[in-house]
Amino acid sequence: MALSRRKALALIGGGTLLAATGAVGGFAATRTPNSAIRPWSLAGQYDDPRLNALSYALLAPNPHNLQPWQVRLEGDTGLTLIRDSTKALPETDPLDRQIFIGLGCFIEQMELAAGAAGYQTEVTLFPEGPDGPVANAELTRGGKADPLAAHILMRGSCKEPYEDRTVPAALANQLELLADIHTDPAMVDKLRRLTIDAWMVETMTPRTMQESVDLMRMGKTEINTNPDGIDLGGPFLEGLMVAGLLSREALSDPDSSGFQQGLTIYHDMLTATPAYAVVTTNGNNRTDQIAAGRRWLRLNLATTGMGLSLHPVSQALQEYPEMKEHYAQAHQMLAPEGHTVQMLGRLGYGPATQRTPRWPLETKLIDA
């Protein structure tokens, strides 16, 4: 019960709730949302090299798992990536900055997967300007496998407490090629405080908290029906739902004991962080945001390969009035004047991640 309540409530503040409970047996087995996670097993099973690459690309990290992508195949070797503008987070991502970072993760993962299959990808970003399609891509034979591609199916965002274990300097130095890595205890302390304070703002601001609650998929049926958003599943959580202990109402009500317990749990998780990774860009246009996403994806694959965990904690980077002070603090601490902090993530040693739901590739293909 204690574990399940911890997990049940750990979603407050955004993110996917892991369904792992250690439970085995009939009920547990029947609660797995198999259809929602099937795209992970279908990756790489297509004949058309474009579909093959896309089947991996759609496993990329993206904000609130909205999966804001659509693809049109062009001729025999081309494709157009389009942003699905019905997928947005107007409260916490009012400028769609994070949405475009997620699209950058998608493009990088597509290119890596194509390379691993022997195809080179030529990407043209925003061929009709920033308001048009996100990219055109042409796949031709001759690509080279990047070692990072080997980690695609093991990657996940690890939203759990991390071990009290330092990130070795040798690994931090390697990751520095992709991001700023903070391991200095005084700096890590400050960043912990910042991420906790910023997360409290998001959680206690009713409209931003409600945005997350509205995206919750509660239980296997909801997750399979809508394999996106914040998935709350597994036998223990579903048991709590059936018992009426876990509901959207409780998660929207700061006075409920569930909400209060969730605050403690999330606070403890954010506290259990030995290091941080930060991606900044000089500019902040759509191309910069795509570049930041590409770098984040590479970073997440690199950490996966090293046995390290990574978890975006984006609250302090969000552009809404209540967050202004923390946004300014994050930028003052983490970026040169005028640059933008695009991603901030917890880094350390956490448990293995579970596969998160995805819409099948076929639902993301649109007609010419």
Ligand SMILES: Cc1cc2nc3c(=O)[nH]c(=O)nc-3n(C[C@H](O)[C@H](O)[C@H](O)COP(=O)(O)O)c2cc1C
């Ligand atoms: C731009 C961006 C911002 C994100 N911000 C957060 C965040 O603030 N909190 C969080 O728990 N997860 C965050 N995530 C992680 C997503 O929730 C996660 O990628 C998505 O649910 C899919 O899960 P997966 O990465 O494990 O495949 C973010 C991801 C991206 C790309």
